[in-house]
Amino acid sequence: MTVxxxxxxxxxxxxxxxxxxxxxxxxxxxxxxxxxxxxxxDLRRDLISDSFLDLASEIDSFFGDERNFNETNKSVxxxxxxxxxxxxxxPVVALTYKAxxxxxNAQKRFHLLLESNPDQNLPGTTLAQQPQPKEVSLxxxxxxxxxxxxxxxxxxxxxxxWRYSADGGIKADGGSGIVDISIHPFARSSVSFxxxxxxxxxxxxxxxxxxxxxxxxxxxLLELDHRLSDKILLxxxxxxxxxxDKEYFDLHQDLSIFHTLDRxxxxxxxxxxxxxxxxxxxxxxxxxxVLYRLRLHQDWxxxxxxxxxxxxxxxxxxxxxxxxxxxxxxxxx
Numbered sequence: 125m126t127v128x129x130x131x132x133x134x135x136x137x138x139x140x141x142x143x144x145x146x147x148x149x150x151x152x153x154x155x156x157x158x159x160x161x162x163x164x165x166d167l168r169r170d171l172i173s174d175s176f177l178d179l180a181s182e183i184d185s186f187f188g189d190e191r192n193f194n195e196t197n198k199s200v201x202x203x204x205x206x207x208x209x210x211x212x213x214x215p216v217v218a219l220t221y222k223a224x225x226x227x228x229n230a231q232k233r234f235h236l237l238l239e240s241n242p243d244q245n246l247p248g249t250t251l252a253q254q255p256q257p258k259e260v261s262l263x264x265x266x267x268x269x270x271x272x273x274x275x276x277x278x279x280x281x282x283x284x285x286w287r288y289s290a291d292g293g294i295k296a297d298g299g300s301g302i303v304d305i306s307i308h309p310f311a312r313s314s315v316s317f318x319x320x321x322x323x324x325x326x327x328x329x330x331x332x333x334x335x336x337x338x339x340x341x342x343x344x345l346l347e348l349d350h351r352l353s354d355k356i357l358l359x360x361x362x363x364x365x366x367x368x369d370k371e372y373f374d375l376h377q378d379l380s381i382f383h384t385l386d387r388x389x390x391x392x393x394x395x396x397x398x399x400x401x402x403x404x405x406x407x408x409x410x411x412x413x414v415l416y417r418l419r420l421h422q423d424w425x426x427x428x429x430x431x432x433x434x435x436x437x438x439x440x441x442x443x444x445x446x447x448x449x450x451x452x453x454x455x456x457x
Contacts, residue, residue: 180325180349183357183382186390187417190245194289194314197232197282199225199457206450224277235277235291242273242295242310243335246343246365271297273310288315295335308336325349339369355384364401372402388419410435426452 184192193200201223208216222245223238239245275293280286290313297306316329329345343365350358361378376398383391392415399407413432420427428450435441 180357180359183384183390186384186419187382187392187415193222193224195282195287196224196456197226197279199223199235201453201455203453204450205452206448208446208448210444210446232281233278235279237273237275237277237291237293239273239275241271242275242293243271243337246333246338246341271295275310275312285319286315286317289313297336310335323350338367341365341367352381357382372400375399375401375405390417391415392417406437408437410441424453424455426454428452 185196193202201221203221204219206218206220208218210216220240221238222240225236225238226232227234227236273293273295275291277289277291279289290311292309292311295308295310297308298304310333312331312333314329314331316327318325318327320326325348327345327347327349329343329347331343331345332341333343334340343363346362348360352358359378359380359382361376361380363376363378365374366372367374376396379395381393383393385391392413394411394413394415396409396411396413397407398409398411399405411432411434413430415428415430418427419425428448430448430450432446432448434444434446436444
């Protein structure tokens with residue numbers, strides 16, 4: 125009887141040691157062996173965000189606007205030849221260019237900028253606000269821009285919701301001869317944040333700049349993108365620009381619809397209200413426009429047809445019709 129009890133006791137002790145060893149082994153197992161459970165809320169949010177970004181990026185890239193030029197991380201050369209015809213006055217023809225080149229061995233963080241009239245490529249401007257070409261009567265004057273600039277830009281890589289850039293350079297204002305050319309420094313910086321909010325994509329951009337022709341200035345831009353379908357994007361743009369020399373805000377509100385017809389053609393419908401904050405907040409102009417953009421050859425020759433209707437307060441909101449035709453040559457690498 126004693127032998128049986130001793131054997132039973134020995135078996136119990138061995139079993140207990142085995143259990144303790146098993147518990148200890150499981151306790152020392154790293155937690156990373158357990159695969160995390162998928163968060164379906166985050167997955168749905170990421171899917172919606174990617175869908176918004178893909179459509180908006182594709183549209184901005186096709187239209188080749190200022191937003192695409194500033195945000196692309198590629199070398200870009202863009203040359204525009206535009207003719208403007210209005211209800212009064214002779215037709216106006218303008219030649220502009222801008223280029224951005226990636227510097228070697230800089231991990232796409234530093235770019236060399238070349239621009240005509242850099243003080244007219246201000247942040248936050250839209251089609252209804254872009255400075256109109258100056259009145260010129262001779263076609264040969266197109267080869268002599270009013271000013272041109274060279275700058276070095278630093279920008280972060282596209283790896284987060286935040287994007288920032290800063291550039292500084294010099295601007296040469298042309299005269300009747302080489303002796304009359306004047307050189308002026310300028311600087312620009314921009315910070316933007318983009319994030320999805322349920323059914324819209326929000327983007328907030330803050331820009332600072334200074335030119336000899338404008339003085340120090342600031343621009344705040346709020347953009348809301350809503351995808352109506354696979355080929356239609358609705359965008360609301362609210363902007364405010366403040367120049368120290370003017371001491372009041374220039375305001376604008378745009379409502380735009382981008383409609384992709386096919387791979388080579390798109391339409392833009394836009395309604396705009398421009399205004400000022402002083403002496404009292406008021407609307408200074410209403411604008412309605414349609415822009416048809418056609419890819420003529422591969423990805424570098426485009427044609428734009430842009431009828432516009434302006435209702436400026438300065439003429440008691442009388443209709444002023446304009447039509448702009450533009451050829452654009454855009455190379456990117």
